[in-house]
Amino acid sequence: MKLPKTAHTGRPWRIHEIAPDFRVEDVWAFRTPGAGPDDFPAMLDALRAAGGLAGEQPPLVRFLFAVRWRLGALFGWDGSEAGLDGRVRSLCDRLPDDLRGPQVGAEVPNTPFTTVYELRDECANELANKTVHTIMHLGWVPADSGGYELRMAALVKSNGLFGRLYMAGIAPFRYLVIYPALTRKWERAWRDHRPPHRQA
Template structure:
């Protein structure tokens, strides 16, 4: 479910301290009925056990394949356009104790690099020739009781071209990408006990 931007900007996330120059682009909620206040780790583990970003719908796989092809042809994803080259990592702004909450070099199969992780929020980042983007996963009180996962996407476009690119892909995010993530992640929550029991066996 798409939420107003204020659903992210008005909450006291630590991210606000370190990313004032990023614009909140999208905020999305994922229903997790029966969830309690300390269960972000459970949700993240269920998402990973369900396949995470690697297990996408056919439509999403097609869109991402097209994007990778365009990126290769047009040079958007060259190493010099990424983190540590065109832009500095957000991790460079963190205090040492917060940066130590994740290991950005640990492979986990996800396309975004970990920045930090707390009991109620988790941040990852990605940079290329079009944009420097942050994905913030927050655990927040749900409107109908309990708790829910909220995903906020924050962006710093790479000039006019980056701003045009974000406008161009917006319909695909709202009509294909986010609805597919919603189905996948909400199903992971519903199946969490079976998924996590399978992972432990």
């Protein structure tokens, strides 16, 4: 479910101090029935077990990603010189000491992202290419209907006019195809996952 940007900016996430120069692009909510305040690590485990952003996806989603990676290869959007510590510095360089852990800078399995930090109720992952430097922020918040739910915010720093045009061009695909498919996949991942402390 799409949420207003204030659903992210109004909460005291640590990412605000790390990336104040990034713009909030999208905020999305994912239902996690029966979740409690300490279940964020279980949700992350569920996402990893389900293949993250990869794994089983509808044909249209697979087609769109295939087109994107093909264009990236053709025009050199995704080369190392356009990525982290190439075109831009990693956000890991901005971390205060209390956010530095063994997972900092590690690749996030089955995604093009790397980890910036991970806490008990939020985490941030980043990627960069010739179009944008972006953060996928995941947070764990009380749901209006009771319990807890997962929130995802996409934070973006576009690479000039080209990056802004790119983000505007893919917006309809994000809202009409990518996010709805991601919602089905991630909510199903929670339903299928049984945290150890909930097993009978």
